[in-house]
Amino acid sequence: MPIFALIDCNSFYCSCERICQPELKRVPVVVLSNNDGCVIARTSEVKQLGIPMGAPFFQVRDQLAAAGVVVRSSNYTLYADISNRVMTVMASMLPAIEVYSIDEAWGDMSGVQEDLTEYGKRIRARLLQWVGMPVGVGISTTKTLAKLANWAAKKWPATGGVVDLTDPARQERLLRIAAVSEVWGVGRRLAARLRPLGIETAWDLAQFDIGTLRKTFGVTLERTARELRGISCIGINEGPPPKQAICSSKMFGRKLRDLGPIQEAMATYVTRAAEKLRQQQSLCGALQVSLQTQYHNPELPRYANGLTCPLATPTDDTRDLLAVALRGLRHIYRPGYAYSKCAVLLIDLSQRGEVTPDLFAPAPRRGAERLMSIVDQINKREGRGTVRLGRVPVEPDWGMRRDMMSRCYTTNWDELITVGA
DNA sequence: TCTGGGGTCCTAGGACCC
């Protein structure tokens, strides 16, 4: 029988801030999304204040200030580095891990000989000592049960942050008290549609007739129900397959009306998407550009449009991708609107080396592959944007607002942590 | 004034093929 562990960092972004500024350990902390828009990470004290995930910052600003909460803009450079450290430690203690997101990973514990809870506690202790990151560990025979075990580990501190849910009697006890919306794969909409059927808890879902679930809700929910019964349907995916679509999009730091700065933003996003494309060694056959005004204010005229543009030949050359994206952007741009966001989505991806070139397609630029690879190497070593196309500004005036950002303590020579002895 | 960004999977319907 397989044994899965789900290891998940507590309030990941907040914990990263606390690792680098230990004095924050004694105060509540929140981290904001891009543009300091909404709250996306909260320490437990803040959760107790009743500040919900995703709360718009401007609505809770006063409440946070009154409670003495320290507010930080998100510092993804720092979080990515801490994440790598966490994953490296996990990989050193488990035969296989699947990195599931920036702050959590699945582990294969099938071969672990000693007591599972004890082993979970050792993983937890090592992450705390070596990286400074507090985590919760959920262990069970399916991924869905392990996820629920992890939920229990966080909900009840008395568990010491580790819950072993391999025993069927314990499974039943937990499933009976867990609301169905806590189950991995059951969101708000599904939970609302399940309630009329009398499905309120995870246990109700596990016991419900499988055939009806499949007919009414599809195979995804059927799989979830089977997993809750202890039948493993989802395995560990080491080295996930290359992505089938790559997106880069961001709200502008301020509203943009003219085409010029929107082109700069588009160039910046295309550059970023092309880097991700080359990282997974894919080529792009088509891209979608889109542009929109903000949708929260009904007073202002709204406009949103998108366009799919094929590439003449599959490519990973930033110059070719950008030329096509800018042509598409000119098509959908209309003067007279205050735009808040644009996006590029690379689609029709194929793996380099697996494409049959079109005999009649225009010849690729000479040396393009080598050029792009050198640009990527320089930017990796010297920092993103060291070598870039002319359209991409260094410090755009439309860039992200992040007024409360911590330093890049672990990745920038000028911002290293200083320790007093 | 101020509401994130980046993904996945599944389904249904239409076009088209033999």
Added chain:
DNA sequence: TCTGGGGTCCTAGGACCC
């Protein structure tokens, strides 16, 4: 008078995840 059956591919939309 009579007009099949079984596929694939693509797209859009909806649900979910962190």
